[in-house]
Amino acid sequence: MIGRLFRQNSSSSLNLDTSQQLPIQQQLQQSGQNSYEDGYTREILYGVNDKSILKPFELNNKFFRIVVSQDGGNLRTKQVLFDSSMNETKSNKINNNTKSNLSRNILTSKIHHNINELHDYMFGCGLPTIEHQSVTKIHILPIVNNQTYGSYKSILITRLFSLTDSQDSNDQPISDWVLKPTLPINETKINTNSKNISSRFGIGLVIPLPDDESDIISNNWNVICHYLIVLQKIVGKKLINILSENVQEGTNQNNYIINRRIQFPSYTLSGDNDLFNQLIKLIKLTNYNSNIPKLINSNSLIKTSSQIPKFHPILINWVVEVLNWLEFKELNQSSKFLSSLFALIIPLRFQLSENPIHYDYDSTSNSKDIVRIVIMTGNPMVAKKLAFIINGLIPDSKVFNLLSDDNLSLDMNELDIDTDIDDDDDNLSTHSRLDAEIDLALDDENNDAISEDYNYKPPVINSKPIPIKGRSSFSSLDNSFSNPSFKGWDIGKSTTSTSINSTSKNLPITKSSLSKSSSMAYLSSSLNSSLSSSTSNYSLTKLGGSFIDKWKNSFNSSMNTNYDNIDYLPPNKSNNVNRKLSVQTLRTPSPAIEIEEFNLPKTQSMVDLNNNLKKSIKIDDDLISRTKNSVYKDGTFISNDNKIKNKISTIMNQEYFNIEDDELSIDIEPINQLPNELCNYENLLPNVAFTDEFRSEFILQSCPINPRLEQQVINSMKNDLLFYQNNCKINNISSRTIFISLRAREIKLIEMKSGETISPTNIDSPSPIQSYFSDFKRNGSYKTSIKKVYTPTKNHGDRELINIIDKNLNQMNDLFYQNLKETNNEYNNEFYEKLSRLVFKLIN
Amino acid sequence: MANFTVCLGHFCEVHGPCSIISTQISKTKNILKTKASNLQTCQSCQLSLPNDVNNIVTKSKNEFFISSQYPSNQDLYRSLTKLIMKILSVETSDISKPLFLGDNANGFTLTRIFKIKDLNARGGERKYCLMIVSDEEHKIMKNWRVSSNYLNEIIDFLQSKVNKNDNSSKGNNNDNYLRRSLVKPKSLIELCGDKQIFIKLHLSAIELIKDIK
Known part of the structure; x- marks a missing residue:
């Protein structure tokens, strides 16, 4: 029994190729005392002397995960096309008809969320919606408890997109309500002989988090957004290629288009090395952007x-x-x-x-x-x-x-x-x-x-x-x-x-x-x-x-x-x-x-x-405060948290409001005795x-x-x-x-x-x-x-x-x-x- | 400058997902001209204000913060309606955590779904969402921490207020069982036992918008 567990443990470590292991992760085990960062360096580069602020997050590579799934059209019918947590022997090439070469390791499976649970978050599990545009979602996932690796907090970033042959309706509203995504995307279209083909796909990124998600996600959102768009393009292109390879000769019918819906077999992309490389890129991106402190301006x-x-x-x-x-x-x-x-x-x-x-x-x-x-x-x-x-x-x-x-x-x-x-x-x-x-x-x-x-x-x-x-x-x-x-x-x-x-x-x-x-x-x-x-x-x-x-x-x-x-x-x-x-x-x-x-x-x-x-020349610690990616003036993000708490408490416990009413509205004066304004902050x-x-x-x-x-x-x-x-x-x-x-x-x-x-x-x-x-x-x-x-x-x-x-x-x-x-x-x-x-x- | 709207949505048992109160900032006093009683709402999804008015206005410096059941801007109204529908009818989320949702058709929102106990509601609870909506995605993301803190604080207050006001546990179990069948729309005012709850939500939303704009 113990031997089997050990074997499983050793094989489970291979979500990433050994050759692809990050230096970050490799070197974490080393106990080198190579401290070359001193107070002066921290001050001139980062503006603070307190090194605890710049302490890197420990993000376990094993907890990162990429999932690509398709919406089967009915509630609860989602097919997994790619899941990086699946342990696949690389020598075995993908077999579209069977899942025999895919085996979920017992230990590995325990450190990840259930795929059906992820599907509920990614696609929703209430009313089905008909949409063609790309949708981005962020869910904070429930904590997973694992005996081997401990419990960890994580976040799910979902990108839903469609493969469709219908054209966009460019009906951008003419008002001051003009929608501005962080980065625009040119949606991928397919060309088929059929009309009104449309299928919905979802890409899910699971990223482990420290206690505060803002320094990982929100302060690096443009980088993550860029990554999502590139990944969406890659996945879309691969799916279109698979689709185009499955056209029946003579009839011009496509095996994967059923009732005007594209339906790929499960795990169609599971042997794809490009997508495993994308996982490596995601790990690196998260580590480099959230752990390397930005220089103070x-x-x-x-x-x-x-x-x-x-x-x-x-x-x-x-x-x-x-x-x-x-x-x-x-x-x-x-x-x-x-x-x-x-x-x-x-x-x-x-x-x-x-x-x-x-x-x-x-x-x-x-x-x-x-x-x-x-x-x-x-x-x-x-x-x-x-x-x-x-x-x-x-x-x-x-x-x-x-x-x-x-x-x-x-x-x-x-x-x-x-x-x-x-x-x-x-x-x-x-x-x-x-x-x-x-x-x-x-x-x-x-x-x-x-x-x-x-x-x-x-x-x-x-x-x-x-x-x-x-x-x-x-x-x-x-x-x-x-x-x-x-x-x-x-x-x-x-x-x-x-x-x-x-x-x-x-x-x-x-x-x-x-x-x-x-x-x-x-x-x-x-x-x-x-x-x-x-x-x-x-x-x-x-x-x-x-x-x-x-x-x-x-x-x-x-x-x-x-x-x-x-x-x-x-x-x-x-x-x-x-x-x-x-x-x-x-x-x-x-x-x-x-x-x-x-x-x-x-x-x-x-x-x-x-x-x-x-x-x-010693910098006064009170001058500025910062996190790894942002700088605050006249306070810290913790002081902001307290101020918000006090503000809401003051408002909600207020007994009397100075109200003037007319026929259509009531006018209320703002509360004057609210706590100070929040300290401002900017991303570096x-x-x-x-x-x-x-x-x-x-x-x-x-x-x-x-x-x-x-x-x-x-x-x-x-x-x-x-x-x-x-x-x-x-x-x-x-x-x-x-x-x-x-x-x-x-x-x-x-x-x-x-x-x-x-x-x-x-x-x-x-x-x-x-x-x-x-x-x-x-x-x-x-x-x-x-x-x-x-x-x-x-x-x-x-x-x-x-x-x-x-x-x-x-x-x-x-x-x-x-x-x-x-x-x-x-x-x-x-x-x-x-x-x-x-x-x-x-x-x- | 990004447009921010703070909105309280509700899954009404009669009308489905709808907005109860939405607060926005405006250079002019652009208010809804409709009386609240003329809107097809029930107690549970109505913005109940004195004198049957449908707007709360606060002037701060040169700006107006206006709260009404629906925003006056048609595009924003359409976005808000779709977002509330998706959040309360489609999405699954850990209700103790914020959820981000956005696309370039309906806008971007950071929201938290929450439930309030009510024996007269289906399932013994009413489902709400408090959301911050913007037309600029990166502004929502940049203010994630501040926004989610505001959402948490406001929701915690509402829930604690309802719990304090909840007298259902005092009756015997048979009474509770029988009352379950009487599905009855209830306003947040009644649930919280606070006639000024919408004014307080309006003022809280002002502070939130001020701190993230």
Whole structure:
């Protein structure tokens, strides 16, 4: 008996192929102590120090399930066409007539809901309805208790759709009641000789939930909606294919059409590997989107840093990270990597603030512009710095409006503009272009004059596409790693020298940092890529897996990651701000120097900036609160719950109402003594610091080094075009990706366009999901261009803009050191205002 | 801006699924001109207000919150009727949990079905649904937590009010058995024992709309 149970248990684990198991799930079992997330990281990336808020959900893969069923027409007659919980031997191909090769495992069946119960939720079990349009439903399922896996809460997302040959009646009402689904869908139609064929099908997704469903479902609804539409298209296409294969020769009759209803045999799709792959995609989608916390919109925080009641240190932190990058990551003075990157991002920043999976019903133009940024690096420490820097450039008007006071714009305009930076004549006028209008015809002679009408009005930069002067072919993919002589910032794949350079003795190394053996590897910076081999001790795999695993593990770590004693422990006395590590030192990485390279810039610069560093830059926990996907102002979602309870209680227990009545209505005054309004909240943009693999739903992300990453990005860009062209009926679609390879020190701009301007010579290979969009416009071709905007040897960026940005960055640097000299680390308002002004030129 | 409507639906034993009260926001005082008594309703599905009026109006800043039995907008009326019919006649749901339902023909709603004890009703209980309806799906989804909290609180209050007012358990079993056969429409006012229950629902709906719009 026990043996049988064990056998069942082992076989039941295979709802997913072992080769397809997620890294997330694999690594959960590992007990690595790879905590690299410290308080400072949490603050700059996520805006909070409390790591419990960011704790990932534990979602068991076994509880995920996809069901495809058809409505047989009568009550309680639903046939299952596909059920991912059915344990099928893959070697056995589907037999349409029997279910002999399908066996429900005893243990597996107990961890899932009964299929008939799901059918009741999916199709309803009351009156039958006649509908053709797609319907979406969400049910919170009863808890399933299982002895092996425990009890779990789950949700059922249902998508009902029809396969029909009847045409839609486009009777959109003419009123202000205009229905707007999250994403529109172009319903799949069938062509048959018969008339009025129609059958109803349902797709059910069972997703396990933590206690609060909102962070999983509602905050990621557009992603789930996109997935549902793609899955619906895939299932619809498969069913139509099966239908078309079963036409009787001669009679032209279809075996599966009975009484004007399509009736497939049960389990018709049960052997379909595509649908099992869709289950994997669902698991990944849920895990990546609900468990990877979105970056706090530091752009909004910086803009509001001086307006919110308490000083928010993120502006200082952002500048420090930028300056540290310039000081320690740039090859030399003329390399201008960061300036080039800024010059590429800034004109696209408003497109970057738009969710890639989003349909704007208010847009009058028949166009869609999608922009993403992908950082490819093996070093999460460098990635997080760059992600933080880039994130500061991406605006989010919703979060800005949430965080800002009503009189913010007034305050911004009231900033004293006469406090110019000494020793710099041409600073303001030059940079005023950045927050006004990017006019490439800048006259350098005018730069000497200081602009007096400098202001901080809402951003009015006209986005100017980066000129693409040459067309690269896909062969340029091979160039990414082809030149080993280029010194990148990634960890080299080689055994790193363990010798400690003598110059490191003076560098501040906190004890706690050194004790983190696993962290040491991450601290490896970038300073040399000549150490490349495949045997690196710093390889992510050897260190216990992926970014997200480390993120998860950091919550299990017993290590004290208190804010004060990790990164910001100031060095004792050895802070000579003018001392820079020599280039030679920085190019000779060792584990020790790598730690120092990481710690030094932050500690040194910040401590030198202000003696009261620890007090001034620590974020006050009361400033904002957040969940993994949303940000709250002046409270938390729990406080909202209490306020709602109090409001309803007050209203319902009210004895007297001030009523005035007339012939047709009674007028009631609102109750004045109700509890305060709820704290407002907004969903954050899908910008993340680390992800194991490229995710098309994220705008900003850093991914591990993967030779196929660029192709994955290109594929997802093709899917962008297909999706919006076919479902949203948008003709002119542009999908762009700024692809940053830190190891190769390259910035590429990958661009894909569809629309009337495209010549037929640039048609690319079909996308993997193209075949599922039956009405894909073959003549609506698209073109791809890949331009290397920046390489260590060439810079094809907008030189004028780069120079402007470079000047601005230099001014920030000068301001810091000047402040240090003149005020002896006083951190006064004048300095802050000057710095704010310089930063606003970049980010506004 | 999304249109939000908060609606209390009921499965009337005489008239089937119908709306009792729906609250919406409007820039103008666009009210129903019909007297309540002229609507073909029974006690159980009627919006019972003083002076036979059919509207409750609250002005807040420059907006009017109007509650009436049916919305004045024809498209919204059609959507609401279909949604109530589906929720109360077609859907199966765990009645302690919210249910989302939506399509691009009838609109999008987050709702909770609930039952209220009444020995004079078929099966000893009356079936209601409290719903938030919008024309924008993502607005409903974004406000899932706040909306579902409001639904839960309002429904909990109604049910507790009815339970407090329920005198049926005081009689003997024979009386209860005999009364079951007397199917009698009952207003929520009678069930709750609160003449101002619709005014309270109106004010609660205002707070809900204000917090999610």
